[in-house]
Amino acid sequence: MKIWLGEPEQTANFALPIAVERTPELPKRRKRDRDREERIRLAGGPKPSLREKAYAFARGRATVRTYDFTAIGIPRHYLTWMCEEGLLEKVGYGVYRAVDREAA
Known part of the structure; x- marks a missing residue:
């Protein structure tokens, strides 16, 4: 078994690389x-x-x-997607109403 006692600034030629952990x-x-x-944060949050x-x-209506x-x-x-999700209700041709959502 060989032990290398070199100076700290010297490098040794090892046969296998030594794994160094890095973050x-x-x-x-x-x-x-x-x-x-930053603009979104200063404006008070996302739209x-x-x-x-x-x-x-x-x-509101x-x-x-x-x-x-x-x-x-x-x-x-x-509007079609929101009707399928249950957020809006189609009352008539081109007329919609919001569905009151109950708390779960």
Whole structure:
């Protein structure tokens, strides 16, 4: 058995590499992502989703027309999805009503 007694600044030529434990590096984020997160944080948090915006709009009124949703920027296909999820109820052609959700 050979023991190498070299100086600390010297390196030895070992037959097998010696594994050195390193802490995993966090993935680097792009500057634009950091800036976007900072803008969202300073603005008071993320904006509500279109679904949340549409449901809040419908809860504030008795009935809402498709035209009213499209006027505030909600696409019409969201209304179909929200009806399937049970958030909206289709009252008539182009007329919707918010369903009161009960606490579980």
